[in-house]
Amino acid sequence: MNSFELTYRALAAKTGPMQGSSVHIAAGKRRSQRRRVTAAMMAMGSALAIGGCVSVSAPDKPIVIELNINIKQDVVYRLAGDVAKTIDDNPGAF
Amino acid sequence: MTVQFPRKSGRIALQSAAVFALAALAVPALGQARDPAYEAARAAGQVGELVDGYLGFPSSPTAEVRRVADAVNITRRKIYTQRALTQHSTVEEYAFTTACRLILKTAPGEKYQAPDGTWHTRTAGEAPSRDPKCIAADALPG
Secondary structure, eight states, X not given: OOHHHHHSHHHHHHSOTTTSOHHHHHHHHHHHHHHHHHHHHHHHHHHXXXXXXXXXXXXXXXOOOOOXXXXXXXXXXXXXXXXXXXXXXXXXXX | OOOOOSSHHHHHHHHHHHHHHXXXXXXXXXXXXXXXXXXXXXXXXXXXXXXXXXXXXXXXXXXXXXXXXXXXXXXXXXXXXXXXXXXXXXXXXXXHHHHHHHHHTOOTTOEEEOTTSOEEEOOTTSOOOOOGGGHHHHSOOO
C-alpha cells in the first residue's frame, strides 16, 4: 500500500483496484507530504520555543546488548554433551 | 616404567598411578585448578558469569580483579574456539551453551547475569534465572 492509501484509507477502500486516477493520487500525495512537512515544522518550532537545548547524558549503567537471540535451541541441545565434558576437563578456566 | 610385576593387572595399576602422579604435578600449568585469586574474586562477587559465557564485573573492578578475569576469559575464548571447530558450531553458540551450564553451577553467593542483563546473586535452593533455551543444555543427550 502506498502512503496515499495509508493516509486516506476510507477513500482507498471505496476505490477499486485500477480506478484511482493518478492526478487524484498525486494530489493526495502532495497533500500528505505537505502535512508531514507542516507537522515537522511545528515540532521543531515548539522545541525551539520551549527553549530547546537538549542534553544527552550517558546512562550510568552499562548498556547491555543481548547478542544471543539468534541461537537456536536445537544447537544448544546438540552441544550440551560436549559442553559438559569441556567444563569437566578444564576446571581451571570455569 | 620397567618395574617387573608378576601380574599384568598389577603392572597396569602401577603405570596408571604413575601417570596420575605426573598429572597432579602438572596441574596448575594445564589450568586444571582455579587460580586462587580467581576463586577469591568469584566468592566475593567481584566477578560473575555473563550470559555470553565469559566473566563480567558486577561492580567496577580493581586492576587485580580485572587481570584475573581477563586471564580466565582469554582461556575460555581459546577453549570455545577449539571446541566450536570440532563441534561445527559458531564460537558464540558454544559459549552461550557453556554459559547455560556455568550459571547453573554457580554457588550460592556468587553472581551471575540474568537474561535481562542485570546482575543477580545466586541463592541456595533456588534455580537461577536463565534464558529459556538453556533448558536444552541441561539434558545430556544419549
